[in-house]
Structures are given as structure tokens and as C-alpha cells.
Amino acid sequence: MVKEHNKKAIILLSGGLDSTTVMAMAKHDGYDLYAMSFDYGQRHLYELEAAKSIARAYKVKTHLLVKTDLTGIGGSALTDAISVPKDRDMDGGGDEIPVTYVPARNTIFLSYALAWSEVLNAPDIFMGVNAIDYSGYPDCRPEYIHAFEQMANLATKATVEGAFKIRIHTPLIQMTKAEIIRNGLELGVDYGLTHSCYDPDSLGNACGRCDSCLLRKKGFAEAGVDDPTQYTQPGSRGPGFP
């Protein structure tokens, strides 16, 4: 593939399976990679360590870590002292929005990406949202992404002065988790680097029972490939833990 001059992609990189696959896709498409991750007070900070390893592995030009505190706003099991639900039925994906939903999280993340896109002069923003094997979060749906893009093109100096039009790329949005994994493996993604669990143990092992773990396991099973994830062994968290 011939690489276009100065083709920059901003990747919202959580350190999970989806955003890492998107990173591999943007790289394959010849973009220079600019990764952006958020420390927002999430209880699963292990994902940021994963994001750092992945950013290094993909030789990104910059990995910008934005620190912002969503715990003051609250309203989510991912930032507050609310239990992460376990063993939910993930086949009906999207029927009910669970307590792991973080209010307006993707809008906040995309807003920062919009600011960075203007400073970098980089109209292409990539995001690993998915509206098939997902938890039913409203800000993962195509109509939401489209509306954000419309708004973004009225919001900034670069877009208003005609320097460029923002494009939000969501290549996974209509894929099953199994399709995402198959695509990623073809592009050489090492899923052992990625972290999906909302509620890892103190060693960083995945719980295997939150929505995110269940969707990941289902994906690997349906793709017919081995899941490299380290899951907590029963008893390994010590007495009193499942």
C-alpha cells in the first residue's frame, strides 16, 4: 500500500480488544497513529497499562493520556462504589442499559479527540464502538456517531474555516465480536496485550463474568480461536472471593 503523505489518525485507545483492532486497521490503511487514552477514575485502571503497551507495540507518534475526573459526576459502576454486574445474559445485547454505563462518556472522549484533531490538523478520528455484541450503551449506536460528526463540523475553527471535515471512523460498528477478532488476527493483533475486564483482581486477571468478559469469551468461542486472556481462578483472590 502506498502511504499518503501526512495521513494522521487519532485513535481512541482504551486498551481493550475493540480499540486495539481499530488501531491495527488504521495502521493497515497507512495512517500515522496518534493514540488518546483517558484516566477518568475508572476502577479498571489495568486497561491504561494495556493501552500503553499497545501504543508502544504499534509505534504511535504520540500517546496522549488525558486525566480527568468523572467520579465527581458519578452515576456509574465503573467510577463509583457500585458493584459491577456479573453473569448477565449477553445474547439479548442492547435490551437494557446496565449500571456500567458511564454518563456521556463517549461524548466526552470524542470532544477531546475533536480538540486534538484541530491541533494536529488530523480530521480522521477512529473509535472501536460496536452496536452488535455490546452492552446497549446509547453512545455506541450509528445514529449517535453521525450526530456527533454533524455537530463536530460546526464546532471548531478548522472545520468552520474549511481546513477539513471531521470524519469519525467506526469500522467495527456492525461487526460481531467474532468478526472483530477474525479481522484483528488477520492484521496480526496480539490479543494477549489487550484488557477487557471491568472488574479485574489485584493481579490484573480478568473476572470472566462481567459483560465485557462475557462478550470477549463469546467472541473467541464463536471465532473458534483460543482466548489468550488470563482469567481469575476460583479461590485465587483469597478467602471470601468467588
Place this chain on the structure above:
Amino acid sequence: MVKEHNKKAIILLSGGLDSTTVMAMAKHDGYDLYAMSFDYGQRHLYELEAAKSIARAYKVKTHLLVKTDLTGIGGSALTDAISVPKDRDMDGGGDEIPVTYVPARNTIFLSYALAWSEVLNAPDIFMGVNAIDYSGYPDCRPEYIHAFEQMANLATKATVEGAFKIRIHTPLIQMTKAEIIRNGLELGVDYGLTHSCYDPDSLGNACGRCDSCLLRKKGFAEAGVDDPTQYTQPGSRGPGFP
């Protein structure tokens, strides 16, 4: 005025003249007030002290200060080591977007307000943007605000589940600065509490020469009322300062 039960307003409060006037308007309309301010690495941190005093004066239910660092993203004279322009001609307002523009700032602020609105169950968000006597920032225009509202109503659990529709109130958007001041004075606003300057001296006195000071001075002059602002006196910053 009869106060509706549980009518909550989120006010984006910078500590400046506009957002304070909006606060007075929301109070007059019978809302319980929830103020939100941002410490984003701005050089004019005095505005946050003003915001705190104003929040106290208006007896807000909560004043949420969100700390987030936009200096990592950069691209603005308000967060970076770039000089704030002085003595610009403010009569052609909007012809050129100056370096004090902070990339995607209003989108970032509104995104946090959207998150908080969901947690508080408060669909009414008030913001003091103005598209008449302003610096030409794209994210102060009615078409931008409208697009944000459209997006917001697809973004969150509360809006998607039909609990409420987000309304972004921008009562000042088509007013001149003089009209804003006259409205505020009628509602009893003490403009001595407010802070507008982008580049105050070490005592917090306004420079009198940045866009924000020039628009403020022009507003008070056109309204025909005294400006209570403390401006820097020539020589008061010490040798070498204007």
C-alpha cells in the same frame, strides 16, 4: 413566581459577566441552581475564584469544579505560552478567530454538563454564549448549539429511554453586551463579582486590553452604566510592564 417542584438548572459558570447574567436569569425563572466550572489549565485562574464567589452569592445547590488538563492538547493562547492579543478592533466581531480560541472547549464543557444532567435528572443546561459581541469562536453560534442538542438527545441513557429531552438554553446568544448588562442589572447582578480578563496581573486586576476586557468595557459604555472592574493602572505591574 410560583416555583415548580424540582426544577433544576445546570449552569456553565466561568465567573465572567455572561455566565453570571445567565445564572441570574435561571434563578429568576425559578430553577434550583447547579453550577459547573472548569479548571482546564487556563492562565486566567482568577475566573475560578470569581465563579466560587458567584456560586456562593446565588446559593447554588452544588458547585462542581471539574479538573481537566487541556494544556496537553494545546493550541490556544489561554492554555499555552502564547501571548494574549491586545487592543484588537472588536467592532467587526467574528471576522477572524483569534489565538485565544481553545479547540473544542465548549464541546468539552457541554459534554460534562450532559453527563451531570443525566446523573442529576436535570434536562436544562444554561450557557452564556453570545454571537454578537464576541470573538468569533465557532462554538458560540446558534447552529452549533442546535447541533449539540440534537447529538445530546441521542447520546445518553436518560434521553434514549425517554426520561427527558436535553435543552441547551442560551438566553444571551443574540444580545449585545450592553443588553446583557442591562438585563443583568435589572435582575440585581453585582458585576463587581465577575471576572472577564484573559490576562490579569498578579493582583487579579484586568488588563483592559484583551478581547474580553474590550468587549466588557464597550458593553458598560453602551449601556451607560459604570464598569465596576478593577483595571491595571499603567506602571502598577512594575518596570517593564505597560
